[in-house]
Amino acid sequence: MENHLSRLYRQDLPPNAVMVLQYPTSFRGYQGKQGCLFNLTKWMLDDQHQPTSLDDMLIEVPHRILAVMGSDMKVFVPNQPEEQMVHHWAEKFGITTRPEYVSLGSLQVPHVTLFPMEALDNNQHAVDPDDHYYVHSKNLIAEIDCVQAKVLEDVQVPCVMKVIRGSNSDGTWIIYSQEEYEKKSNEIKGFNPNTTFLFTELVENVKHTYCAQFYLRKNGEMQWLGVTEDMKHCTDLWNGMFKKIESDVQEKLCKLLLPTVQPVAKVLHYKKYFGVVGVDVLVDQSGKQYVVDINPRVNGSTPLLVASNSMEAKGWTHGITISEIKVYNKTKEEIISTANKVQSGVVVVISMIDKRSYHSCQFFIYSRSICDCFNILHANFLGK
Numbered sequence: 001m002e003n004h005l006s007r008l009y010r011q012d013l014p015p016n017a018v019m020v021l022q023y024p025t026s027f028r029g030y031q032g033k034q035g036c037l038f039n040l041t042k043w044m045l046d047d048q049h050q051p052t053s054l055d056d057m058l059i060e061v062p063h064r065i066l067a068v069m070g071s072d073m074k075v076f077v078p079n080q081p082e083e084q085m086v087h088h089w090a091e092k093f094g095i096t097t098r099p100e101y102v103s104l105g106s107l108q109v110p111h112v113t114l115f116p117m118e119a120l121d122n123n124q125h126a127v128d129p130d131d132h133y134y135v136h137s138k139n140l141i142a143e144i145d146c147v148q149a150k151v152l153e154d155v156q157v158p159c160v161m162k163v164i165r166g167s168n169s170d171g172t173w174i175i176y177s178q179e180e181y182e183k184k185s186n187e188i189k190g191f192n193p194n195t196t197f198l199f200t201e202l203v204e205n206v207k208h209t210y211c212a213q214f215y216l217r218k219n220g221e222m223q224w225l226g227v228t229e230d231m232k233h234c235t236d237l238w239n240g241m242f243k244k245i246e247s248d249v250q251e252k253l254c255k256l257l258l259p260t261v262q263p264v265a266k267v268l269h270y271k272k273y274f275g276v277v278g279v280d281v282l283v284d285q286s287g288k289q290y291v292v293d294i295n296p297r298v299n300g301s302t303p304l305l306v307a308s309n310s311m312e313a314k315g316w317t318h319g320i321t322i323s324e325i326k327v328y329n330k331t332k333e334e335i336i337s338t339a340n341k342v343q344s345g346v347v348v349v350i351s352m353i354d355k356r357s358y359h360s361c362q363f364f365i366y367s368r369s370i371c372d373c374f375n376i377l378h379a380n381f382l383g384k
Contacts, residue, residue, distance in 0.1 A: 008223070019074070021075055022057065026045040030054070044165070045166070059079055067364075077101065088349060115133075134271060135273050144267045147290060151199070159199050160203075164198060185197065205284045211243070211281075213302055216274050224258065226305045228305055245319045261279045264294055276296075277295065278294075321363070325361045325381055335349055345366050346366045346367075350364060363377070363381070
């Protein structure tokens, strides 16, 4: 697996190609907000009911990808990171050159996007935007001969309800009653009356929530990247979801999940998509698998996964990515300094957003176990 994302894409693209590190939005309430990119007349997203936060859209997602991007492609970012951040990433990930920033659409070259963008001409998209929009649909799973939750013709409680093209992880709900369905669907259609939903059977007794990731080349070759898992962490100081990578079980997970996702790769290639793909697979207590989501783009945990090889070589076999950590009583310089002093693992500060009374931080933390990763977080960054 390549340690830098740009090296994966350069297999299929010319050296002057551009990576666009921003998701568009169709939420009209953000009009006038500096830095937003809108899809208002085509390639619409179903995000009007619950738009991605501006912090996530303009800083957290772009910086998370940029940290492991490398220099084999030019990049567009809505907010360039401070030099101390770029230097910090270079030290942690072994990237010796700086990214080359360009304005969006300023070059008539292929642009790799997370989602089709109205701000670009059709011929500037590396993947045909209509094809890319098609494979972003939640309806795609039903077209693939893979193990999956049964698609329902209408709401049948309990079930899972999804909008067709949400933004990030928003747009999925578990419906337990008819009243709950009517309340949620009316709420969403109040923002966009044309919203349609997909209903699937609820997978119960879930033991694992995996994201199997690979790079799909233009020629259809499937290059396995690895598997991350979504987990929940609860303590007095922090309660929320995080994503983890465990290098010592990757071979086992590849054998388990590769046959499940190979049909996905075949269909995506047929639909003319190439690039990073993340396939969400639920595994229940009996070991049965269900493909529940397909994301034809760089995923939230892809950077954690891409960097894991170099971390494993240093003896750090486990890692987590975690965001919206409130760090009090530290300047940005002190946060980076604290990260650099950790000796029981590696802490990478991915983003820091000044909230006046604290900094909202995003970290990658690698160590010898997931428990050790959280011990590092608690000992150095949590608490007032």
